[in-house]
Structures are given as structure tokens and as C-alpha cells.
Amino acid sequence: MQVVTNALRVVECVVTHQPVGVSEIARELELPKSSVQRALEVLQENGWLTRDRTNPRRWVQTPRIWMLAHAGPGMEIRELTWDVQQWLNEKTDESVHVTHHQGDNIVVVDRVESTKSIRVFDPIGTTVPMHLSGSGRALLSTWDRADVESYLERQRAVLPEEQHPDEEALFAELEETRARGYSVNRGSWRSEISGVGVALRLDGPAKPAEYGIAIAIPTHRFDPDKVEYYGELVEEGRDRILAAAGLRPKR
Secondary structure, three states, X not given: OHHHHHHHHHHHXXXXXXXXXXXXXXXXXXXXXXXXXXXXXXXHHOOOEEEEOOEEEEEEEOHHHHHHHOOOOOOOHHHHHHHHHHHHHHHHOOEEEEEEEEOOEEEEEEEEXXXXXXOOOOOOOOEEEHXXXXXXXXXXXXXXXXXXXXXXXXXXXXXXXXXXXXXXHHHHHHHHHHHHOXXXXXXXXXXXEEEEEEEEOOOOOOXXXXXXXXXXXXXXXXXXXXXXXXHHHHHHHHHHHHHHOOOOOOO
């Protein structure tokens, strides 16, 4: 039973501190590094943890943990957002993504696809560094400055230089997002993908948002004259979701 206990403790440590290395986990849990390594390998084989894509010596959780945690009784994020996802899709015929904050990334946890032949296709489970994603930057705009600075420091340590965030530009963009109400992504992660996104503050306005929703649009179709229209749509979608959750009066 001790092996099972150790594996569960390793999962908790990774989820709490990700991305995290074997030595850090061993120190935190006061376990031999060999025991930690064996637990990590077994958990990876079974789809619970994985090596960080930018630094294989560090470990992160997989979307499977989130999916399982939200598969039980009660209000699931899909239940809460599905009507709005469909509504945004009907309004734009573009792909709509619901994302969740995990570590320093966002992960796509639900989506509705565009019917157009050229469209954004990001499978559920797709992960993106937060500052390179529209909904990720919307989530970052709900963080305080110290937490964003800490995030930037971690990103500079793990990302290739060409993906390092421009601190001054990012803080300016987060201020614009707060003032405007939605984020705008113009090919930050992949040049062919743009869009708009908002944060869903389901834990209340005083806490950082864990979820976001975005309209994802091929860059060649991302008409500058329609950005405000897309932004108004995602803001209305956000308000509908918060109203359904009892966090905002219905319009």
C-alpha cells in the first residue's frame, strides 16, 4: 500500500508545483529519488502525468486528471458553457474553445468546431503557454502583477528564446484586456490562428479566473473591422455563463 500512497503523493506534488523535477519532488515529499522516478514512470504509462514538452526533465499533469475531476455529479464546465459555445458558433461559424488553467499553460477542455473547410482545429487536451493564447492572456489579466512577473520568470527559464515573452508589451496588453473586457490574439502561438477570448471568473471577481472561452479564427479571416464585434460576442457569452452560474443577473 505504501507504493500507492507514494504515487498519490507524487501526483499531488506535481499538480501543486508543476512543472517540477524529480529532485524537487523528492525533497518536498522526503522520498528517495529512485522511488519518485519509479512513481513518475508508472503514472506516465497510465496517462496521469507527462514530461514537460519544453523541458523533459520536469513533469506536469495531463488533462486526464482534470477530466476525471469534472466527470462526477454536479455542474460540469461543459454543462455550464455548452449553450454559449453553440450560440457563439452559430453567430460566427468559427471554432469555439473552452480552456482551463493548468500550471503555466491553458488546456482546451471543450470545443465546438466551425463548419468551414478552413478552420481552427485544436483537439481537447491541446496545451498552450498562457501568454501565447488569447484565452490564456485573458486569464493572466485576472492575476496580480507579482504572479504575472513570477510566471514570466518561469517562462524565460523553460521556453526557447524566440518564445520569450516581452514583459513590457505583455503588461501593456493585459491592461488593455482589463479595460476592453476581452483579449485579442493575432497569431501569437501559431501565425495562422487568431481570435478573441474572455476569462470566466467562476470563483468570484476577487479570485484569478481558472477558465476562459475563446473564438478561434484563421488569421487570414480575422478581419480587423470585426474584432470589436467578436469581442462583444464573447463578452455577452461570458455574461450568459456567469448568469447561468448565479454570479451575474440575467440580461
